[in-house]
Amino acid sequence: MMRAPDRCQVWWATSDRSADGGLLSDAERARAGRLRCAEDRLGFVTARALLRLLLADRLDVPPVAVPLGAACRVCGANDHGRLRLDGDPTNVSFSVTRRGARVGVAMTEGRAVGVDVEAADDRGDPARAALAAEALGPAELATYRRIPVGDRGRAMARWWTRKEAVLKATGDGLGFPPAKLRVSRPDAPAALVAWEVPSPSTASRPPVRLQDLDPGPGYVGCVAVLGSHPIRVRELDGDEVLRGGDRRAATA
Numbered sequence: 319m320m321r322a323p324d325r326c327q328v329w330w331a332t333s334d335r336s337a338d339g340g341l342l343s344d345a346e347r348a349r350a351g352r353l354r355c356a357e358d359r360l361g362f363v364t365a366r367a368l369l370r371l372l373l374a375d376r377l378d379v380p381p382v383a384v385p386l387g388a389a390c391r392v393c394g395a396n397d398h399g400r401l402r403l404d405g406d407p408t409n410v411s412f413s414v415t416r417r418g419a420r421v422g423v424a425m426t427e428g429r430a431v432g433v434d435v436e437a438a439d440d441r442g443d444p445a446r447a448a449l450a451a452e453a454l455g456p457a458e459l460a461t462y463r464r465i466p467v468g469d470r471g472r473a474m475a476r477w478w479t480r481k482e483a484v485l486k487a488t489g490d491g492l493g494f495p496p497a498k499l500r501v502s503r504p505d506a507p508a509a510l511v512a513w514e515v516p517s518p519s520t521a522s523r524p525p526v527r528l529q530d531l532d533p534g535p536g537y538v539g540c541v542a543v544l545g546s547h548p549i550r551v552r553e554l555d556g557d558e559v560l561r562g563g564d565r566r567a568a569t570a
């Protein structure tokens with residue numbers, strides 16, 4: 319029998335939580351308090367609240383008791399870097415992203431996942447050109463320069479979210495130079511074209527399934543799932559999950 323595509327779920331929510339409603343750990347609350355930029359703080363609190371609600375459902379524990387930890391590949395600290403579940407008995411893999419008014423959480427079973435959202439046009443021309451020069455390989459840069467100026471913001475956001483999604487799935491993050499990872503051109507379906515050098519995290523050039531996402535007006539997103547088997551992606555309403563958490567807290 320043919321194996322069905324593996325499922326991947328992505329929840330999108332509005333970044334508007336200033337209080338965590340008792341969902342976050344003390345360490346997360348302390349980190350939120352250290353974030354000076356209001357947008358960053360709202361995004362962090364909203365993303366963690368959403369993630370904890372989703373994982374609490376799977377693990378059947380209260381959101382605050384979800385054993386969420388992190389591991390930084392660079393300095394070894396456990397308060398930032400890629401998130402993980404300590405002592406997790408399930409096979410769930412997850413990734414979070416936040417930008418401006420949007421936060422996203424992606425989940426898969428048994429295959430590493432990475433998700434990224436960007437504003438379609440939040441950088442001015444000089445900043446975008448600098449990002450293009452740094453993040454795109456020579457062939458991609460030649461394509462970028464042929465794109466009409468007015469379309470470059472969205473195109474660059476597509477390239478960037480595709481590359482970041484892959485690098486979050488492997489755990490490399492920006493420790494891997496994005497210019498050394500070739501992805502399809504922005505007007506083509508999302509796909510990995512080539513690793514110019516191996517991924518340090520996996521010590522290989524892993525196959526990846528990519529899919530562009532629709533985080534809402536003004537934003538673009540992408541999810542990456544390691545492995546070659548096809549994926550089926552569903553985008554879901556994270557605001558509804560957060561409202562459900564509020565309702566449960568109000569009646570507890």
Ligand SMILES: CC(C)(COP(=O)(O)OP(=O)(O)OC[C@H]1O[C@@H](n2cnc3c(N)ncnc32)[C@H](O)[C@@H]1OP(=O)(O)O)[C@@H](O)C(=O)NCCC(=O)NCCS
Nearest residue numbers: 392393399400401414415416434435486489490491492493
């Ligand atoms: C994190 C990163 C991959 C993406 O950043 P971004 O697009 O600005 O942010 P996003 O909102 O899309 O993603 C942030 C989330 O990625 C996750 N993340 C962090 N490092 C990660 C990694 N190496 N692999 C996968 N996911 C990672 C975290 O969950 C983080 O959310 P949190 O800050 O709320 O915990 C990139 O900024 C990066 O590589 N940073 C690492 C910088 C570094 O190594 N610093 C050294 C500190 S000692």
